[in-house]
Amino acid sequence: MSSTSAIPSSEVVSKKAMQRCKRRDFVEQAFHLLFMLSAFIGVLSVITIGFFLVTESIDAVEYAGMSNIVFGLEWLPPALFGIAPMIVGSLVSTAVAVVIGVPIGILTAVFLAEIAPKALVNVLRPAIELLAGIPSVVYGFFGLVVIVPLIEQVFNVPSGSTILAGSIVLAIMILPTVIVVSETSLRAVPKTYKEGALALGASKIYTIFNVLLPAARSGVLTGVILGIARAVGETMAIIMVMGNAPAMPGSILEPARSLTANIALEMSYATGIHSSALYATGVVLLLFVMMLNGLLMYINRERVK
């Protein structure tokens, strides 16, 4: 072969090639590192947010005491920092929203997955996606100009800005989440379940309620919990329709302030202990959301396996 004559030149070539390889290796490694660092920004953000929530709320907890904050009935900064009325406001408005919104959401999902003809589904689905995309301020505005006056008239109360108004707005806002997640899980139920039930002589409706919905329950529950999380975390729409009085509400026809509203309304001017108490409000809110997330993980534990 001609290898003997090629030896010197190939040495030169390989040296150059080695250099190029090294440079390329370096670039590869550098980008590998860059991608890895990017991935850690999310981790870093969670740690920083958690760190600030805890350290900033310590002052208020030391000043007022944990139980006085969580169970305290009076919110009079900078003296009293009881957020029990806000906890009740958040939980009650969310609960009523769930009672109104979840059945409608699940049944609409059933309609889309099992009953509606395909042409109708193709119209309805984008419409529901639109409902999901409308900014919460717009929902709040709609609630303010339509729902609030309506409640004033129907229930003959001095102000329609009540928990009920907040709940109705929240119920509309959680509809898209409940519908989309429930519909997806209903469609994921194996066809054989339905065919089996129908073949045994069950009616279509009986099949839906006794076979399909039970089979899709973990997905439907996931949709419901995501909806609850959205309702608990909602801020602006609630501020605009719920009245925001920081007192313990006596009924759902009275105004109330949610945890989120407490933060949003006072954070921009709060200082010292007051600001720290708002952080404590944030910690309580986050604890509720974390409980919901824990519930989600528990429900979906089989699916992960």
Next chain:
Amino acid sequence: MLSRNQKDLVLNGLIWLSAIFTVFFLLWIVFYIVSNGIAYVDWAFITDNYSRTGDEVGIWPMIVSTIYMVALSLAIAAPIGVMTAIYLTEYAKAGSALVKVIRFCTESLAGIPSIIYGLFGLTFFVGVLGLGFSILAGALTLAILILPVIIRTSEEAIIAVPLAYREASYGLGASRLYTIVRLILPAAMPGIATALVLSIGRIIGESAPVFLTAGMVASIPGSIFDSGRTLTVHLYMLTTELYTQHDWNMAFATATVLIVLVLMINLITKLISSRFNKASY
């Protein structure tokens, strides 16, 4: 007692009623706001400045602030999000402890209510970093908020690129980076674009974390270090001072602009995803 047939009939009726209810509410919201507002959305409304005294009631400063906010948030979050997705799908060992930690944190971020981001942004970006109420502080806050959406959607798009692309590329001796930049990213582009459009919708729609970090000064921000009022914050501010019919009209007009924006974003998402589905794989 109801017979089984009657029960079926009632339940069927309830299902129809629920679906009608959902559609009715959507139509009611959209039509009520647009029909009351569209008459006041004219060229002057869009391009005029805004002054508290009421000489000028246009929304141009808010549009500019919103555009700044969208552009800056995306400029921060998009590279980080896409690179995270690349790391998770192409580099990290699936199921390793590291991936689990990253994924857990990303999911936690997605679950945090937006007001908490506002609280954090106000203390950290506005206060500790000394950015003041500024577009930059707002954009940094929103960037963290949209990060989970971008990561998750980009990840799905990258995973959907057939393994054969990678095998063929590596088989021809291409490096990992070359394969990612020249093959995987272009193929995953429609999905990544969807992620970005979704995030734009999210940025435009957010309000609580925005006014806590970017403030609510209703003039055109001179730079990203100035405060600015986005459209959603503007609508909120308008609703706090509804005294005359004119105030109402302006609020309806602003809400109409927001709904039209959301409609446009949904349409763009549809267009991209329909092209995505038609793609060769």
